Amino acid sequence: MAPKPTLSRRAAAVPPSPIRRLAPLAAAARRAGKTVHALNIGQPDSPTPQPILERLQRFAQPNIAYGPSEGLPEFREVLRRYYAGLGLEVGADEIFVTTGASEALLFVFAALADPGDEILVFEPFYTNYAGFAAIVGARLVAVTTRPEDGYHLPGREAIEARLTSRTRAILLCSPNNPTGTVYTEEELERVAAICKARGLFLISDEVYREFTYDGRHHRSALTLDAIAPQIVVVDSLSKRVSLCGARVGCVVTRNRELLDALLRCGQARLCPPTLGQLLGCGVEEVPPEVTAGMIAEFQARRDLVYQRLSALEGTLLQKPEGAFYVCPRLPIDDGQRFAEFLLRDFEHEGETVMVAPADGFYATANLGRHEVRLAYVIGGSQLERALEVLVAGLEAYRAATARP
Amino acid sequence: MAPKPTLSRRAAAVPPSPIRRLAPLAAAARRAGKTVHALNIGQPDSPTPQPILERLQRFAQPNIAYGPSEGLPEFREVLRRYYAGLGLEVGADEIFVTTGASEALLFVFAALADPGDEILVFEPFYTNYAGFAAIVGARLVAVTTRPEDGYHLPGREAIEARLTSRTRAILLCSPNNPTGTVYTEEELERVAAICKARGLFLISDEVYREFTYDGRHHRSALTLDAIAPQIVVVDSLSKRVSLCGARVGCVVTRNRELLDALLRCGQARLCPPTLGQLLGCGVEEVPPEVTAGMIAEFQARRDLVYQRLSALEGTLLQKPEGAFYVCPRLPIDDGQRFAEFLLRDFEHEGETVMVAPADGFYATANLGRHEVRLAYVIGGSQLERALEVLVAGLEAYRAATARP
Numbered sequence: 017m018a019p020k021p022t023l024s025r026r027a028a029a030v031p032p033s034p035i036r037r038l039a040p041l042a043a044a045a046r047r048a049g050k051t052v053h054a055l056n057i058g059q060p061d062s063p064t065p066q067p068i069l070e071r072l073q074r075f076a077q078p079n080i081a082y083g084p085s086e087g088l089p090e091f092r093e094v095l096r097r098y099y100a101g102l103g104l105e106v107g108a109d110e111i112f113v114t115t116g117a118s119e120a121l122l123f124v125f126a127a128l129a130d131p132g133d134e135i136l137v138f139e140p141f142y143t144n145y146a147g148f149a150a151i152v153g154a155r156l157v158a159v160t161t162r163p164e165d166g167y168h169l170p171g172r173e174a175i176e177a178r179l180t181s182r183t184r185a186i187l188l189c190s191p192n193n194p195t196g197t198v199y200t201e202e203e204l205e206r207v208a209a210i211c212k213a214r215g216l217f218l219i220s221d222e223v224y225r226e227f228t229y230d231g232r233h234h235r236s237a238l239t240l241d242a243i244a245p246q247i248v249v250v251d252s253l254s255k256r257v258s259l260c261g262a263r264v265g266c267v268v269t270r271n272r273e274l275l276d277a278l279l280r281c282g283q284a285r286l287c288p289p290t291l292g293q294l295l296g297c298g299v300e301e302v303p304p305e306v307t308a309g310m311i312a313e314f315q316a317r318r319d320l321v322y323q324r325l326s327a328l329e330g331t332l333l334q335k336p337e338g339a340f341y342v343c344p345r346l347p348i349d350d351g352q353r354f355a356e357f358l359l360r361d362f363e364h365e366g367e368t369v370m371v372a373p374a375d376g377f378y379a380t381a382n383l384g385r386h387e388v389r390l391a392y393v394i395g396g397s398q399l400e401r402a403l404e405v406l407v408a409g410l411e412a413y414r415a416a417t418a419r420p
Numbered sequence: 421m422a423p424k425p426t427l428s429r430r431a432a433a434v435p436p437s438p439i440r441r442l443a444p445l446a447a448a449a450r451r452a453g454k455t456v457h458a459l460n461i462g463q464p465d466s467p468t469p470q471p472i473l474e475r476l477q478r479f480a481q482p483n484i485a486y487g488p489s490e491g492l493p494e495f496r497e498v499l500r501r502y503y504a505g506l507g508l509e510v511g512a513d514e515i516f517v518t519t520g521a522s523e524a525l526l527f528v529f530a531a532l533a534d535p536g537d538e539i540l541v542f543e544p545f546y547t548n549y550a551g552f553a554a555i556v557g558a559r560l561v562a563v564t565t566r567p568e569d570g571y572h573l574p575g576r577e578a579i580e581a582r583l584t585s586r587t588r589a590i591l592l593c594s595p596n597n598p599t600g601t602v603y604t605e606e607e608l609e610r611v612a613a614i615c616k617a618r619g620l621f622l623i624s625d626e627v628y629r630e631f632t633y634d635g636r637h638h639r640s641a642l643t644l645d646a647i648a649p650q651i652v653v654v655d656s657l658s659k660r661v662s663l664c665g666a667r668v669g670c671v672v673t674r675n676r677e678l679l680d681a682l683l684r685c686g687q688a689r690l691c692p693p694t695l696g697q698l699l700g701c702g703v704e705e706v707p708p709e710v711t712a713g714m715i716a717e718f719q720a721r722r723d724l725v726y727q728r729l730s731a732l733e734g735t736l737l738q739k740p741e742g743a744f745y746v747c748p749r750l751p752i753d754d755g756q757r758f759a760e761f762l763l764r765d766f767e768h769e770g771e772t773v774m775v776a777p778a779d780g781f782y783a784t785a786n787l788g789r790h791e792v793r794l795a796y797v798i799g800g801s802q803l804e805r806a807l808e809v810l811v812a813g814l815e816a817y818r819a820a821t822a823r824p
Binding site: 018019021025027030032033036039060061062063064081082083084085118128147148152184212214215217245246279280285287289290295 | 688
C-alpha cells in the first residue's frame with residue numbers, strides 16, 4: 017500500500033481569515049434574498065479617482081508585458097515624489113514595488129525571520145499577519161492592547177517583557193487595522209527606542225497613512241533617522257486611491273541588504289502587476305481636494321458609527337482616530353457565533369449585516385471573543401441602515417442566546 | 421552596544437535569478453548605445469489578442485475592487501470551459517486563481533512541504549522553483565537530464581534513487597522551460613507510477629501546454645485519473661495569450677484538502693489581481709487561428725534557432741519540441757562569464773545579445789556551466805540578426821578567452 021500523501025504541517029497552521037471565512041454564509045444569505053450590508057472587509061466604496069481610472073483607456077502597448085522585478089521605473093519615481101511630498105526623502109531605489117502590501121509583508125517576514133523566529137505584534141492586529149507568518153514559519157508574539165485604553169500601547173516594560181532571543185522585529189500598524197487607533201509620536205518613539213536598544217527591525221504598516229481624523233497627523237517611521245537601516249515601511253495604494261483589486265504596494269527601506277533580499281524574492285515571482293502600476297502612476301494627478309473629501313467622508317462615518325455604538329448598553333469603545341475600522345466590545349458571548357447568527361438566523365426587514373469576528377485578530381487564545389471589527393466602507397443612508405440592522409441583530413442575538 | 425540586526429538565513433538562500441540578474445549590465449549596455457537583443461527572458465513579443473485587450477476599454481466599475489480570494493466566479497467559469505475544451509473535466513471549484521503561476525508554485529510548495537522536506541525536480545529546471553523553495557524552506561532534489569538525450573527523463577530507477585523519506589512531491593514541467601522538451605506519454609506515466617507507488621504529489625507545470633511543435637500533443641497530468649487526488653496542475657495565461665504582466669494563473673487540483681489550504685493561503689493575500697482576471701475572461705473569445713498562428717510562428721523560429729546553433733562547431737542540442745526555449749551546450753567555459761562578456765565587452769556593429777546562463781537552472785553544483793538558455797521571443801529579421809550577433813559573440817569570446 018502506498019503511503020497516503022498528506023499536506024504540510026504548515027498548511028494546517030495557516031488560519032482562515034476572519035474577514036473572509038464567512039463568505040459562504042453571506043453568499044447563502046444573499047441567495048435566500050437577504051440584503052447583506054458588508055461591514056466585514058476593508059473594501060471602501062470610494063470611486064477610483066478619474067486621473068487613475070482614465071489610464072485604462074490610454075493603454076496603448078501591444079501586449080501586457082513583464083516589468084522589472086523591483087517595479088516599473090516610472091512608478092517608483094512617482095512613489096518617490098509622493099513620499100517627498102510628505103517630507104520623506106527616499107530614493108526611488110529604496111522603494112521595492114510589490115503585489116499589494118500583502119506581498120510586501122510576506123517578503124519582509126521571509127527576509128527577516130527564519131522558521132521559529134519571532135515577530136512582536138500588538139493584538140488585536142491585522143489578521144493576515146498570522147497567515148504570512150504561518151507560510152514562512154515565523155511566530156507572532158503578541159502584546160495585548162485593550163479597548164479601555166483605546167487600544168493604545170502599554171509601557172516599555174510590558175513590551176520588552178515579550179522579547180526573546182528569537183525576536184527579530186516589532187511590527188506596528190498605524191493608523192491601525194482593526195482598531196482605528198493612531199499611535200502618538202511618543203508611542204512610535206517608545207517602540208523605536210526598544211528596536212534601537214535591542215537591534216530589532218521596526219516593520220511599520222502605514223497603508224492608512226492619510227486616514228487620520230480630528231486634525232491628527234500621522235508620523236511615518238521613515239522619520240526615525242537614528243535607526244534608519246532598521247526601518248521597514250510597508251505601504252499600498254489600495255485604500256489611498258481605491259485600488260484594492262489592482263494589487264500594488266511597496267516596501268520602503270534604506271537597508272541595502274534587505275533591498276537586495278527583496279529583489280531576489282521578487283525575481284522569483286518575476287514582477288508585480290503591470291496594469292496596477294500603470295494606473296498607480298496617476299496617483300500624483302489626483303487633486304488634493306479629492307483625497308481631503310474622502311477623508312472628511314470617512315470622519316463623518318466614524319462619528320456616526322461611534323455615536324450609535326457607544327450609545328448601546330454593554331458596549332465599550334473609544335472614538336477611533338484613523339483608518340476606517342472600529343473594534344467595539346459588544347454584549348455578546350462569542351463574535352464568531354454572533355457573526356454566523358447574523359447571516360444565517362437573523363434578518364431585519366429582509367436585511368442583515370456581515371461583521372468580522374475579532375478573535376482572529378488576536379494571537380492569544382480566548383481574547384477578542386466579545387469584539388467584532390466593523391469597516392465603515394459604506395456611507396450615507398446605507399450606513400445608517402446597516403447600523404440599525406446591527407442594533408436589531410444584537411437584540412435578537414441576546415434574546416436567542418438567553419433562551420434556556 | 422545593541423546587537424546588529426541581521427536578515428534571516430533564508431534571505432541569503434534565495435538565489436538571484438539567472439534570467440534577471442544581468443539586467444543592470446544590459447541597462448548599462450543600452451545606456452552606452454548598444455542595441456541589446458533580449459533572448460534571456462520568456463517575454464514573448466506576441467500581441468495580446470484584441471478580444472482580451474479590448475476589455476480594458478470596457479471597464480465600467482466605479483473602482484477596482486477586491487475579488488474573492490479563490491478568484492472571480494466568472495473567471496473560474498471561463499477557465500473551467502477552457503479545460504473542458506481540452507477534454508479535461510474539472511469543476512470551477514477545483515480551480516484556484518493565483519497571481520501568475522509564480523504564486524501558484526509558492527502556495528503549492530508551502531502547502532505540500534515543511535522546512536527540510538524535499539521536492540524532486542528534473543534539472544535543468546525553471547530557475548524560479550529554487551527561489552520559491554528557499555522562501556518556504558523546502559529542498560529541491562534534482563535528477564539530472566542531459567542535452568545528449570534531448571533532456572528527456574532517465575529510467576524509473578534513476579528517478580527513484582533520489583527519493584528519500586522527506587520527498588513530498590515530484591515536479592514536472594512540460595513543455596519544458598528551459599529545455600523545450602515535451603515529455604512523452606510514457607514519461608508522464610513513468611513519473612505517475614512512482615508517485616502512485618510512493619504516495620507523492622505530482623506537481624505539473626503546464627504553462628506552455630499549447631506550445632508543441634511538429635504535430636506533438638501535450639498530455640495533461642489531469643488525465644491521470646488513477647492518482648487524481650495527488651495531481652496538482654500549475655497554470656498561467658501569461659504565455660498562452662501574452663498576458664505576462666497581468667499576473668494571472670491558477671492551480672487545478674481535485675484534492676479538497678489542498679484546495680482548502682490554498683484558500684487559506686489565498687485569504688491572507690486577499691485576492692489575485694482583478695484587472696488581470698477581467699482581461700482573462702476574454703480568453704475564450706480568442707479565435708483558434710490566432711493561437712494556431714502564434715504556435716506556427718514559434719515553430720518557425722525554433723527551426724531557425726535550431727538550424728543556426730546546430731551548425732556551429734562544438735555545440736550540442738536536440739531539436740526542441742515545445743515551449744519557446746532552447747538550452748544548447750556551447751563551446752564556452754562558463755555561461756555566466758560569457759553572458760557578462762556579451763553585455764560588457766562585446767559588440768557586433770553596435771549590437772549584442774542577452775542570454776540566461778544555465779548554471780542557475782541546475783541544483784547540482786558545476787552543472788550547466790557550458791549551457792545557456794535562449795528564449796526565441798523575437799521574430800523575423802530581428803531573430804536572424806540576434807543569432808548572427810550571438811555567433812559573432814561566441815567567436816569573440818573564444819578569441820578573448822584563448823589569450824595567454
